[in-house]
Amino acid sequence: MTTTENRSGVDRIAGAPISWGVCEVPGWGYQLTPERVLAEMREVGLSATEFGPDGFLPADPQEMAAVLSAHHLTAVGGFVPVVLYRPDHDPVPDIERLIPGFVAAQGTTMVLSADSGLDGYDSRPELDAQGWTTLLTNLDRVTALAAGHGIKAVLHPHVGTMVENPHDVQRVLEGSTISLCLDTGHLLIGGTDPAELTRQAPERIAHTHLKDVDDSIAAKVRSGRLTYTEAVRDGMYRPLGTGDVNVESILKTLRENDYQGWYVLEQDTILIEEPVGEGPVRDVRTSADYVRSLLG
Secondary structure: OOOOOOOOOHHHEEEOHHHHOOOOOOOOOOOOOHHHHHHHHHHOOOOEEEOOOEOOEOOOHHHHHHHHHHOOOEEEEEEEEEOOOOOOOOOHHHHHHHHHHHHHHOOOEEEEEEOOOOOOOOOOOOOOHHHHHHHHHHHHHHHHHHHOOOOEEEEOOOOOOOOOOHHHHHHHHHHOOOEEEEEHHHHHHHOOOHHHHHHHOHHHEEEEEEOEEOHHHHHHHHHOOOOHHHHHHOOOEEOOOOOOOOHHHHHHHHHHOOOOOOEEEOOOOOOOOOOOOOOOHHHHHHHHHHHHHHHO
16 A cells, blocks of 8 residues: 655645545535646645545546546545544444545545534534543554554544544543644644644644744634634634644654654635636645745
């Protein structure tokens, strides 16, 4: 399977369809075509992409590989929302169904989110003690299952999921063995300083989603004055280097600790209609150039 080991940091900069507004949430916004998104990824020099939501890339792994190859891209793996906290729901069959596709497409990273079971990311239930025990146990079960097929499972703390805020993140670090997806934006929005977490637990970080955030808008999400979706629409996510995330410090700490994972550029975007002019690729180019300047 494809590996990121022994590749330079610059060669491990990847894209994600959400930067072009392509998202799994129903009614999220105007969805651009895979042809445009993949062509623009390659145009700005990205080497790989996450899968995106169901239906964005072909479901058949060989067809997916052919589409990516046509754009000179490889597969990183993908974002997998899964319900992990309910005692009456076993997530293992859900993961088992996905693994053959990951293996065939050579996607080595399974980015799990602890899905709330609700649509979207604007609210979530509160976990009781039994819910936490179930979630943490399932994280270790899924980690072992994926590892048996050469896939690295990582947990993505994410606004509107069961692992969102600093307390949630610490419970995962202390109560399970799963590695983390360091999503610098979702962590900050949820109240965790991503630079401090990187310093605290660099050995647990196996995948990185690089986001930048306007923290004045994020504060409105934390206080309940805006929903997550409203904040994204209002421009909460910014090109890397133009917001309030200390991206330079985070990358420095990762490199000092011999981080070997991907650097996935993500600027969650909602499009109202077909963009006029360059559209989202302009911000992606800004972010890519900024990260290259720090990794080069």
